[in-house]
Amino acid sequence: MREKIAPALAILLLAIVATTSYWYSQVLRRPQPVPRAAPGTPDFFVERVVITQFDALGRARHKLFADKLTHYLENDNIELASPRLVSLRPDQPQLDVRSRNALVEEAGERVHMLGSVVATRAGTGDEPPMRFTSEYLLALPDSDRFSTDQPVTMERGASTVRARAMQYDNITRVVDFRGDVRAVFAPGPSAKAGGK
Amino acid sequence: MCAPFLRLGRQPKRAASESQQVRVLVPSCLLILATAAFAEAADRDKPIQVEANAGNFNDLKQIGVFTGDVRVTKGTLRVTGARLDLRRDPEGYEHAVVIASPGQLATFRQRRDPSKPGIEEIVEGSAERIEYDGKAESVKLVSRAALRRLENAEQRDELRGSVITYDSRTTVYNVEGDKSGAAGSDGRVRAIIAPRNNSGSEATPAKDEGASLKPAPSVEVPKK
Numbered sequence: 001m002r003e004k005i006a007p008a009l010a011i012l013l014l015a016i017v018a019t020t021s022y023w024y025s026q027v028l029r030r031p032q033p034v035p036r037a038a039p040g041t042p043d044f045f046v047e048r049v050v051i052t053q054f055d056a057l058g059r060a061r062h063k064l065f066a067d068k069l070t071h072y073l074e075n076d077n078i079e080l081a082s083p084r085l086v087s088l089r090p091d092q093p094q095l096d097v098r099s100r101n102a103l104v105e106e107a108g109e110r111v112h113m114l115g116s117v118v119a120t121r122a123g124t125g126d127e128p129p130m131r132f133t134s135e136y137l138l139a140l141p142d143s144d145r146f147s148t149d150q151p152v153t154m155e156r157g158a159s160t161v162r163a164r165a166m167q168y169d170n171i172t173r174v175v176d177f178r179g180d181v182r183a184v185f186a187p188g189p190s191a192k193a194g195g196k
Numbered sequence: 197m198c199a200p201f202l203r204l205g206r207q208p209k210r211a212a213s214e215s216q217q218v219r220v221l222v223p224s225c226l227l228i229l230a231t232a233a234f235a236e237a238a239d240r241d242k243p244i245q246v247e248a249n250a251g252n253f254n255d256l257k258q259i260g261v262f263t264g265d266v267r268v269t270k271g272t273l274r275v276t277g278a279r280l281d282l283r284r285d286p287e288g289y290e291h292a293v294v295i296a297s298p299g300q301l302a303t304f305r306q307r308r309d310p311s312k313p314g315i316e317e318i319v320e321g322s323a324e325r326i327e328y329d330g331k332a333e334s335v336k337l338v339s340r341a342a343l344r345r346l347e348n349a350e351q352r353d354e355l356r357g358s359v360i361t362y363d364s365r366t367t368v369y370n371v372e373g374d375k376s377g378a379a380g381s382d383g384r385v386r387a388i389i390a391p392r393n394n395s396g397s398e399a400t401p402a403k404d405e406g407a408s409l410k411p412a413p414s415v416e417v418p419k420k
Binding site: 159174176179184 | 240241245246247248250253255256262287288289290
């Protein structure tokens with residue numbers, strides 16, 4: 001009888017050891033719950049930041065300045081305070097967009113400029129600067145396109161255009177206005193000079 | 197081609213009526229030297245105001261295209277239509293083309309510089325296409341063109357034709373008939389010219405006509 005109990009005990013002990021070690025390995029392999037930040041809490045912020053993006057040839061394509069950059073881990077979004085986006089394409093006049101705040105989505109592909117937005121296309125030669133003002137502007141810096149679904153005013157020299165919405169392509173330099181378009185074009189320089 | 201004469205056909209019924217007006221039928225072409233009928237000179241220096249449902253502005257080429265219930269104002273000049281193409285040439289002169297939607301007419305209205313005290317002169321017109329040339333200071337009405345001159349809201353002169361051009365510097369109207377032979381067109385132009393004196397006396401319309409309607413010293417051949 002004793003000869004039979006000893007091997008049985010040994011098998012039982014080994015089974016217990018095997019089960020316990022398997023259980024420990026499973027527990028350790030299970031992902032540890034990460035302590036989550038409450039929604040709306042940033043994981044980091046940077047003050048007085050300048051982000052420069054380069055094209056394939058190593059030329060600066062645009063610069064983004066902000067007083068404060070705040071990053072949110074939950075959706076990888078970035079909030080900017082007092083942002084200024086400057087488009088620096090070498091073959092295009094410089095475009096400078098400022099606003100109170102901005103929300104950057106999709107790793108900088110979409111920049112929502114919010115509050116007192118002023119976008120200025122620099123003057124070139126005899127062309128006066130062109131300025132858009134609105135309460136909202138969506139900037140797509142990679143394609144140099146800007147649009148808004150909010151009332152917008154464009155000023156160019158002494159001429160102005162107002163509309164309910166607009167789209168601007170800074171490469172083709174074409175603006176599309178939609179809804180209640182009201183334009184005032186100042187007389188040309190020749191009309192002023194040649195007036196009776 | 198312009199016929200080198202003016203055939204004045206007096207409409208007896210019309211002449212007997214309240215207005216001493218003469219209907220003039222001229223083959224192909226008509227030139228009228230309007231007397232003291234300058235367009236409001238101040239309009240030239242006024243800004244162009246545009247109202248529309250949508251607009252497209254090319255900053256590089258200085259071209260604007262406006263669509264949907266377009267209203268254009270420049271001083272006393274008012275033009276309406278479905279589409280406006282506006283451009284500024286390198287010298288700074290404006291060129292505008294207003295087109296009506298199919299089946300509709302674009303309209304044009306402008307106040308003249310007053311030539312007679314107490315009389316407000318208005319020129320209004322309509323056509324399928326209205327072209328304004330700021331450099332030549334001319335207006336061209338194309339297709340189903342009509343132009344009327346009003347004094348104190350009362351119609352005085354009327355021109356109808358295929359193409360009417362009005363040069364506000366020389367104050368010469370040029371009317372062309374439809375040469376295409378399109379259906380519903382007899383290729384002729386129609387004009388009603390009011391007598392230029394306002395006495396309303398016994399003066400015969402034919403005499404009045406002679407005072408205001410001058411055969412042009414040189415015949416202008418319409419451009420083809």
